[in-house]
Amino acid sequence: MSARGGIIPYPIARQPWGMLIPLFLLVAFGAAVLYSAAGGSMDPYASSHLVRFGVFLVMASVIASLPRELVRLLTYPAYAIVLALLLLVEIIGQVNGGSQRWLNLGFMVLQPSEIMKPVIVVTLALFYSSLPVGLITGWRALLIPAALIGLPVSFVLLQPDLGTSLAILFGGAVVMLLAGLPLKWFIGGGLAAAAVAPVVFFFGLQDYQQRRILTMFDPEADPQGDGYHIIQSQIAIGSGGIFGKGFNNGSQSHLQYLPEPHTDFVFATMAEEWGLIGGLFVLGVFAVIMRWGLSVARASKDRFASLLAGGMTATIFFYVAVNLLMVMGFAPVVGIPLPFMSHGGSSMLTNMICIGALMMVNRWNRNAPRGGLSSQ
Incomplete structure (x- = not known):
């Protein structure tokens, strides 16, 4: 079966490309940042990042095909x-x-x-x-x-x-x-x-958890200890300016001042090299993904699907909001990576499960009969 007069095969045309294409661009951008974080090498971060995304994209596709029952x-x-x-x-x-x-x-x-x-x-x-x-x-x-x-x-x-x-x-x-x-x-x-x-x-x-919370309010009180992460992250973000220092030219990550430049603080690594423009691109893509997730929840024809889509969108939002607040010093350092950009299998797994579930509900919505909201 085809769409648009047989030009585009239906299985391809029916995919939510308005969300998927920005997602692919974000993952590719994340790979570029990880390439730089490794000193200009695909290994060990960027290559495994892309492989994991590919594997979990297949998993998300399988989830998207699951029947409601x-x-x-x-x-x-x-x-x-x-x-x-x-x-x-x-x-x-x-x-x-x-x-x-x-x-x-x-x-x-x-x-x-x-x-x-x-x-x-x-x-x-x-x-x-x-x-x-x-x-x-x-x-x-x-x-x-x-x-x-x-x-x-x-x-x-x-x-x-x-x-x-x-x-x-x-x-x-x-x-x-x-x-x-x-x-x-x-x-x-x-x-x-x-x-x-x-x-x-x-x-x-725990004692270290208490220190992380207190450090959020005054990182300068312990610049070489608990405040080090936040201070270096703020320096990296601020030094990027509007257009950044240029791809693979970040001094904070390359000189190893910035801790965890490939995981929790990948946004700071990106902002130093790509500046405000890069940051706006990242925020824009996340806004597109979450706006699409909310539209899937609103379009759901039954209560289960609506709650499922809303909750999955909220889970992605939590990752994004806490990580960005953390790297800018507005939240304690709690080890929340940035979805689709940070290196790490667990975060990619969780967020791709959320994407797969949203695609699944989106498919349910397309196949649902017209009518009011069902309690089931």
């Missing part, structure tokens, strides 16, 4: 499996950098907490799509989802990994908000969180 059938078992993997991390997980977050499966090293980010979204989307609308203000609409979120967040905090636990919490909370829970519950939850924040800070966080 199969997704609904597998959602709760998937949640149980990932939760079991998080428990297994606490027992036999691989320790790296003082954190116990990974499972060595032999053929790959898996970080289950990353997979939980999209899994919690689809789990809550299924729960609320199955809950009668009349019960949305009842205790069941709050307590059961709170438990579904609280269990994995507790395991992730034990690793410890504050950034990932906040990402899981954020994705779940967005689905709950979109599901129609009373706004007063969120306001009350926010006030309660603010009240217990000092207790959590002094008794619930």
Whole structure:
């Protein structure tokens, strides 16, 4: 079957190219930045970045082809499996950098907490799509989802990994908000969180986590210690100016002043060489992707698909917002990479799952009969 009079084959024409082409450009731009971060070499960052994207693009295509009934059938078992993997991390997980977050499966090293980010979204989307609308203000609409979120967040905090636990919490909370829970519950939850924040800070966080938060307010207080990351990142971003220093001419990353120039601080690496123009390009592409994700959610013909698309878009947004705030010194350094640009398999896996899920809902929308919003 073909589109446009047989000129373009239908399987190609039906793809959301308005999102995919900017995404491809962003990944290619990320590879160029990683090439520079490695001192002008495709290895070890840029080549593996492109290979991973290619592999996970195939995975996203498979996800996009899944039927609604199969997704609904597998959602709760998937949640149980990932939760079991998080428990297994606490027992036999691989320790790296003082954190116990990974499972060595032999053929790959898996970080289950990353997979939980999209899994919690689809789990809550299924729960609320199955809950009668009349019960949305009842205790069941709050307590059961709170438990579904609280269990994995507790395991992730034990690793410890504050950034990932906040990402899981954020994705779940967005689905709950979109599901129609009373706004007063969120306001009350926010006030309660603010009240217990000092207790959590002094008794619930590790020493290094406390220092990261305090350093955000005054990085100059420890310029050679905890404030070093933020200071060097701000120098790199500021020195890029409007047009940047030029491709492969970044001094902060090449002289190894900038820490993690290929992962958490890849935006600072990019901004030094490509300047404000490069930054606006990156922000523009993310705006296109998230605008498309929201349009998919709004166009959904049933509650499950709408909540699923909204939650996946929110998960990508969390990555982008926290990373950009972090590298500019407006948020603590919590180890959140920049989607589709940072080097790292776990981040690419999570965000491509989100892209695949959005493409899947987009396909459901195209095939849905015309009519009103369904509760299922």
